[in-house]
Amino acid sequence: MSEIKDPKALEQPAKAKKPKINLNRLEMPKQEPADRRRNFNEVATGYTYEMAMEEAHRCLQCKKRNCQDGCPVNIDIPDFIHALQQGDIKEASRVLKTKTSLPGVCGRVCPQEVQCEKHCTLNKKGAPIAIGRLERFIADWERSQGGFTLPEMAPSSGKKVAVVGSGPSGLTVASDLAIRGHQVVQFEALHVAGGVLVYGIPEFRLPKAIVRREVEYVKTLGVDLRLDTVIGINYSLDELLNGEFHAVYLATGAGLPKFLNIPGENLNMVYSANEFLTRTNLMKAYLYPEYATPVKIGKRVAVIGGGNVAMDSARCSVRLGAQEVCVIYRRTRAEMPARLEEVENAEEEGVKFYFLCNPTALLSDGRTNVSAMELVRMRLTEPDESGRRRPVPIPGSETIMDFDTVVVSLGTSPNPLISSTTPDLEVTRRGTVVADEHGKTSKARVWAGGDLVSGGATVISAMGEGRRAAAAMHEFLSNGRKKIIPPSPATE
Amino acid sequence: MFSIVKHQELAPKVHRLSVQAPVIAEKAKPGQFVILITDDKGERVPFTISGWDREAGTVDFVFIEVGATTRKLATLGPGDQLAHFVGPLGLPAKIDHYGHVVTLLSGYGLAAMVPILRALKEQDNRITSILQAPDQERLFEMETLTELSDELVLAVGTRGEHMTESATMALRQLLGNHRRVPVDRVIAMCSICLMRVASEMTRPLAIKTLVHLTPVMVDGTGMCGACRLSVKGANRFACVHGPEFDGHEVEGWDVLMARRCTYADESILQQGFQCRGCSQW
Numbered sequence A: 001m002s003e004i005k006d007p008k009a010l011e012q013p014a015k016a017k018k019p020k021i022n023l024n025r026l027e028m029p030k031q032e033p034a035d036r037r038r039n040f041n042e043v044a045t046g047y048t049y050e051m052a053m054e055e056a057h058r059c060l061q062c063k064k065r066n067c068q069d070g071c072p073v074n075i076d077i078p079d080f081i082h083a084l085q086q087g088d089i090k091e092a093s094r095v096l097k098t099k100t101s102l103p104g105v106c107g108r109v110c111p112q113e114v115q116c117e118k119h120c121t122l123n124k125k126g127a128p129i130a131i132g133r134l135e136r137f138i139a140d141w142e143r144s145q146g147g148f149t150l151p152e153m154a155p156s157s158g159k160k161v162a163v164v165g166s167g168p169s170g171l172t173v174a175s176d177l178a179i180r181g182h183q184v185v186q187f188e189a190l191h192v193a194g195g196v197l198v199y200g201i202p203e204f205r206l207p208k209a210i211v212r213r214e215v216e217y218v219k220t221l222g223v224d225l226r227l228d229t230v231i232g233i234n235y236s237l238d239e240l241l242n243g244e245f246h247a248v249y250l251a252t253g254a255g256l257p258k259f260l261n262i263p264g265e266n267l268n269m270v271y272s273a274n275e276f277l278t279r280t281n282l283m284k285a286y287l288y289p290e291y292a293t294p295v296k297i298g299k300r301v302a303v304i305g306g307g308n309v310a311m312d313s314a315r316c317s318v319r320l321g322a323q324e325v326c327v328i329y330r331r332t333r334a335e336m337p338a339r340l341e342e343v344e345n346a347e348e349e350g351v352k353f354y355f356l357c358n359p360t361a362l363l364s365d366g367r368t369n370v371s372a373m374e375l376v377r378m379r380l381t382e383p384d385e386s387g388r389r390r391p392v393p394i395p396g397s398e399t400i401m402d403f404d405t406v407v408v409s410l411g412t413s414p415n416p417l418i419s420s421t422t423p424d425l426e427v428t429r430r431g432t433v434v435a436d437e438h439g440k441t442s443k444a445r446v447w448a449g450g451d452l453v454s455g456g457a458t459v460i461s462a463m464g465e466g467r468r469a470a471a472a473m474h475e476f477l478s479n480g481r482k483k484i485i486p487p488s489p490a491t492e
Numbered sequence B: 001m002f003s004i005v006k007h008q009e010l011a012p013k014v015h016r017l018s019v020q021a022p023v024i025a026e027k028a029k030p031g032q033f034v035i036l037i038t039d040d041k042g043e044r045v046p047f048t049i050s051g052w053d054r055e056a057g058t059v060d061f062v063f064i065e066v067g068a069t070t071r072k073l074a075t076l077g078p079g080d081q082l083a084h085f086v087g088p089l090g091l092p093a094k095i096d097h098y099g100h101v102v103t104l105l106s107g108y109g110l111a112a113m114v115p116i117l118r119a120l121k122e123q124d125n126r127i128t129s130i131l132q133a134p135d136q137e138r139l140f141e142m143e144t145l146t147e148l149s150d151e152l153v154l155a156v157g158t159r160g161e162h163m164t165e166s167a168t169m170a171l172r173q174l175l176g177n178h179r180r181v182p183v184d185r186v187i188a189m190c191s192i193c194l195m196r197v198a199s200e201m202t203r204p205l206a207i208k209t210l211v212h213l214t215p216v217m218v219d220g221t222g223m224c225g226a227c228r229l230s231v232k233g234a235n236r237f238a239c240v241h242g243p244e245f246d247g248h249e250v251e252g253w254d255v256l257m258a259r260r261c262t263y264a265d266e267s268i269l270q271q272g273f274q275c276r277g278c279s280q281w
Ligand SMILES: Cc1cc2nc3c(=O)[nH]c(=O)nc-3n(C[C@H](O)[C@H](O)[C@H](O)COP(=O)(O)OP(=O)(O)OC[C@H]3O[C@@H](n4cnc5c(N)ncnc54)[C@H](O)[C@@H]3O)c2cc1C
Pocket: A109, A110, A111, A164, A165, A166, A167, A168, A169, A170, A187, A188, A189, A190, A193, A194, A195, A196, A197, A200, A201, A229, A230, A231, A232, A251, A252, A253, A254, A255, A277, A308, A309, A312, A339, A415, A417, A418, A449, A450, A451, A452, A456, A457, A458, A459, A460, A462
């Protein structure tokens, strides 16, 4: 955790007459690779107050708000940075929170390099403003100030809404609708709220205390959070709609793991990334036996895939004590969907990368444990109509590498538990729920968003879709059959 | 939190717990299971639902002490609480009128099969139950099993001791008699090795054989893939596509057995663990 001083205790930095453009962004302090290979503490320790001020003062306060256009939820970036420049962190936080309910999360895990920071004017000549790091600083500062400042709550509308799933999308809708006066019940299948933020993304990238706090905040808004409740099993979607709820928001994410469908994939010590990360992060297997769930890992680990999930799996493997960790990806470094920062972190931690190769079989040690992987080399073809260069195998280029643990991280698709029990909910061939730009689905009174609709995107897009859906749901709940709410009985 | 309302010791290291869980009791069907967590640092552990009372809102399961969680459960009693309890998970067992059904039971299966037997009985099936246990002391739920089965065959003991009869021998006899007294279906909830052998025995006779598989599970809702197995060439998740499968369609029994024991050596670290001493005996 960064050391955050009371801003008022510090003198305002002297105003320069003609500010010179500083093209170099301030690096954020990190744990040394040799240290962090052995612990699950957060890798980046965050800006100090002085660092945040220095970085904020680089901002040009552009008239044309390029940065803001790059943010999927359109955060008023120049305004919150302006407040920071004035040393008014509280105001900066207020500006942030008008557009994002999870600044501490987005500041850490947003792919800023392809969003807000990519569009920053400074990016043309030098390094863009470290917008994410500043957001993180503001959120951490607010957290260090203790309790939440509760927003103004609208009077009760008398309407009741069910939110299914408690990932970033569900949490956003729950809080937005609660603030607007609707009664919200949020259902979560797992025993902890937070979705991928708790079961997937590891502690060293996103401390769970931050997610817990966001969940606490949503609960203080009056949201009734019901854990251990699986929609599609405990209640069907129709039961919710025919029962007490006027509207439902579905945000169950994309939790179904994909496999390679190659021989040997079910051998012992072959994990899906979901299992591996769930054991490690949600169940805290890295603290076994204090926590009762173990995770077994060998000496040589192969992680198949090139996304954030693959990076997280590889870096967890390093921390769990594997001697060698290799990422196997079928395209090249340039096509890797993982965030650049995390790829660099993984490399610093000793993770090796094998590009342009694809597993074709997993081999057994004779006792049904995986012991090796057969790979084929790939080459990229000319770009097709979509502009993507498809990888194709080079015949005869098969090789074998020894591995005693394999983590398959090929992406996920939505879990069919709800769609299979709701025939009139339109889904695509990929299993994603069909929804319009407001999140409205084919079924009356049902909205959906996040990975369930996109099939796997980002925290901020899941949140943004939640925002838009909440607005549409609020409109639906407030319009038409307006119920007259009797004034509440006088209380002493 | 979920309150424990009753704790009954059925045999040495075998216990039945009743838990207050109205939402689960409301929907429970034969063959489904729950996942529980004892406390904040606990593991997610699956147990087959062995009974329920919709009015009282309680759900029962029977467990055998094998490792950390089950030993912890054995110390809990009325008034204690479980941190988490989720279900009913998995698909219900298939129930219909089949005719003559042979069930193969061992370990917790003796109790966990009861709701299935009861439903089969309601469909007018004739039931022969083969029970296997290491010794007389570790038989339980006998009264109910006797009541629900038209015929009861005991296979009690260990080879080399006073083995009355092994479950496979008993099954072989029944199958040998198949022409005169046909067996219409076999349902097995017992050790994985026995389920495998039984499936191979019935295959040549084309007698539909259903096995209740229990690979290691984590979430129990189809999210982690830990419980996957190969069925008729396709990957299936035991927690959502099972736990009941057609034994003739299950492929890769060796892998299934090895995966089930992935964490066996972790348990060896725990005092008192014996291989072959898993919860299905
Ligand atoms: C390992 C990993 C790393 C990632 N890293 C990044 C990153 O660095 N940056 C980034 O922007 N994005 C990242 N992502 C993607 C991002 O986390 C997701 O896009 C985002 O969490 C989607 O949010 P959501 O609310 O739609 O769903 P989720 O977060 O998936 O939440 C869905 C919730 O619904 C619950 N649920 C499911 N089914 C039911 C049911 N039937 N009944 C009740 N509850 C149910 C689930 O248990 C879960 O809690 C990562 C994803 C993973 C897996």
